Amino acid sequence: MAETPQLASEIIGLTPPDQPDERWQVRVRGLTKSFGTNLVLDSIDLDLERGKVNVILGASGAGKSVLIKHFMCLLRPDKGHIWVDGTDVLSLNPQELAKFRRKFGLVFQFSALFDSLTVEENCAFPLKEHTKKSTAEIRDIVSDRLGALGLQGTQKKYPGELSGGMRKRVGLARALVLEPEILMYDEPTTGLDPLATRNVDEMILDACERYKVTSVVISHDMASVFRIADRIAMLHNKKILAAGPANAIAQSSDPFVYEFLRASGVSAIGKLAEGGSK
Ligand SMILES: Nc1ncnc2c1ncn2[C@@H]1O[C@H](COP(=O)(O)OP(=O)(O)O)[C@@H](O)[C@H]1O
Numbered sequence: 001m002a003e004t005p006q007l008a009s010e011i012i013g014l015t016p017p018d019q020p021d022e023r024w025q026v027r028v029r030g031l032t033k034s035f036g037t038n039l040v041l042d043s044i045d046l047d048l049e050r051g052k053v054n055v056i057l058g059a060s061g062a063g064k065s066v067l068i069k070h071f072m073c074l075l076r077p078d079k080g081h082i083w084v085d086g087t088d089v090l091s092l093n094p095q096e097l098a099k100f101r102r103k104f105g106l107v108f109q110f111s112a113l114f115d116s117l118t119v120e121e122n123c124a125f126p127l128k129e130h131t132k133k134s135t136a137e138i139r140d141i142v143s144d145r146l147g148a149l150g151l152q153g154t155q156k157k158y159p160g161e162l163s164g165g166m167r168k169r170v171g172l173a174r175a176l177v178l179e180p181e182i183l184m185y186d187e188p189t190t191g192l193d194p195l196a197t198r199n200v201d202e203m204i205l206d207a208c209e210r211y212k213v214t215s216v217v218i219s220h221d222m223a224s225v226f227r228i229a230d231r232i233a234m235l236h237n238k239k240i241l242a243a244g245p246a247n248a249i250a251q252s253s254d255p256f257v258y259e260f261l262r263a264s265g266v267s268a269i270g271k272l273a274e275g276g277s278k
């Protein structure tokens with residue numbers, strides 16, 4: 001099985017990927033996926049660190065969304081394995097899979113709120129679908145999540161009355177009501193201005209800290225990436241080009257990593273390496 005090129009400073013995967021591991025929550029080995037004749041992912045190895053912000057970086061169409069959909073088995077690979085907390089997700093039957101997927105929360109590129117429902121109704125929706133909680137309990141949970149994200153008082157508003165950044169927050173509040181262990185954000189800042197992008201970055205960091213969630217963030221906004229990332233994996237030419245701690249990536253002397261960052265619009269790599277990463 002092909003080894004992911006890890007940076008020299010990285011020693012990961014000391015435990016077998018099919019064993020639960022304190023540090024690595026999601027473990028991918030040899031993941032290969034094609035759609036017809038279109039080979040999108042070629043033997044991907046990747047480990048996601050528990051409770052940290054794991055960023056997946058790659059050009060548009062590189063296969064980032066396809067990759068993260070495999071983590072919760074929304075897509076099945078042609079080859080390879082995915083383990084989450086030591087569970088082989090491909091071995092789960094439909095019933096087990098439904099339960100397993102509750103580990104995950106999704107925050108989409110466009111916040112995908114129901115326009116005809118209020119903020120409160122949007123956030124209550126997953127709880128009504130997936131739990132037997134009472135109306136009062138649901139109201140309390142929703143109010144708690146909205147409060148944590150600085151959205152108190154928006155309960156009765158409709159998504160159309162909120163700014164883009166606030167809608168993202170509502171999307172996150174909704175993803176948080178079921179207390180996911182792993183939160184996946186697919187391009188959460190695309191289409192936002194720099195100020196709103198900063199707000200969403202802070203929201204991601206805050207949610208990671210407050211709820212101890214493992215965060216997976218797909219992004220190609222470099223400034224944003226180096227503000228939030230604990231770890232970065234670079235997807236390029238169907239493979240993981242490099243993966244490691246954000247600082248190590250920023251400071252990497254690997255010409256391929258450097259070229260990737262340069263081509264992605266990082267003009268001051270040195271500066272990012274000094275102070276850009278948290
Ligand atoms: N359900 C699908 N059926 C066929 N091709 C798909 C499907 N989903 C994604 N693809 C293809 O996979 C490639 C990677 O897509 P995607 O993961 O969405 O890229 P991105 O890195 O922009 O998120 C693209 O060529 C896309 O057309």
Ligand SMILES: [Mg+2]
Nearest residue numbers: 064065066186
């Ligand atoms: Mg995508």
